[in-house]
Amino acid sequence: MKLIMKKLTDIRLSVLDLAPITEGSQASDAFRNSLDLARHVEQLGFHRYWVAEHHNMPGIASSATAVLIGHIASGTTTIRVGSGGIMLPNHAPLVVAEQFGTLETLYPNRIDLGLGRAPGTDQLTAQALRRDGQSGEVFPQLLEELRSYLSSEQGQVRAIPGEGLNIPIYLLGSSGFSARLAGLLGLPFAFASHFSPENTLPALKIYRDSFQPSEILAEPYVIVGLNVIAADEDEKAHFLATSQQQAFLSLIRRTPSTLKPPVQSMEQIWTPYEKMIVDKQLQTTMIGSPNTVKEKLQAFLDETGADEFMINTHIYDHNDRLRSYEIVSELGSGNH
Incomplete structure (x- = not known):
């Protein structure tokens, strides 16, 4: 499939928030900052605001993802709010249907359900979450079960609220598995280039090549x-x-921590080998002034042909984080 060349003004801009807990602060501060950021980007015209499910991470406060989505949605008015994502094998599909059915009922036409198949944590914590020991391989069956609860066809087990509600489902991935599944089901696909940059183009090709038109897309x-x-x-x-x-x-060293203040130089902190690994994982990170970021984003758009960029901005100081999103919003006016 030949990519149509687009400009930054042609695509939607959205936010991915991990509710970072900074060094010296608490989860309550992270939640306050998340709501403030959501209100800020809503005013700037960003399209959607997603929070991600992670567990056993001292620097990430978004573990109870559906609860945080409700908090963000209650404090905003127009921006779409959702999960980027709910890690479906961690949950009973019926519970997810009920939770998001409740959210959609409270905040109509504003809720997105992004779904992933990874645990969003380490193996030990995954065992604590998944009492039946199921793995990501059962993701297609769990997805089918979840979609049946959200459909208007009434079965013996019903999600109330949930059934018959039009809650958009997005499949998330960092490899080809969910890319192919999203394509075959005709669902929108979100790729995690922010931590899996090398798989970006292969996964997008798999998605586009396997795509089957559906009632949704x-x-x-x-x-x-x-x-x-x-x-x-x-x-x-x-x-x-x-x-x-x-x-x-800290993730490479398996010593996850709260988000640390910036430093003048990393050279005294990491070894050359660690630097190589971090640089490899963060190779698609766009760092710089407005002109620099604009050039990098446009080049990445040319490469991926994306319909939407979902931007994660991991910055220690909240005001610097707000300013970063302001700069990005000024680079494109096609955000709505």
């Missing part, structure tokens, strides 16, 4: 998640980016 719809750290000058942006680099370094 006539053509493929691609969301790409990516990291953007923008500031008024390149130098400041690279300084702010060291918080994210430290966060990935």
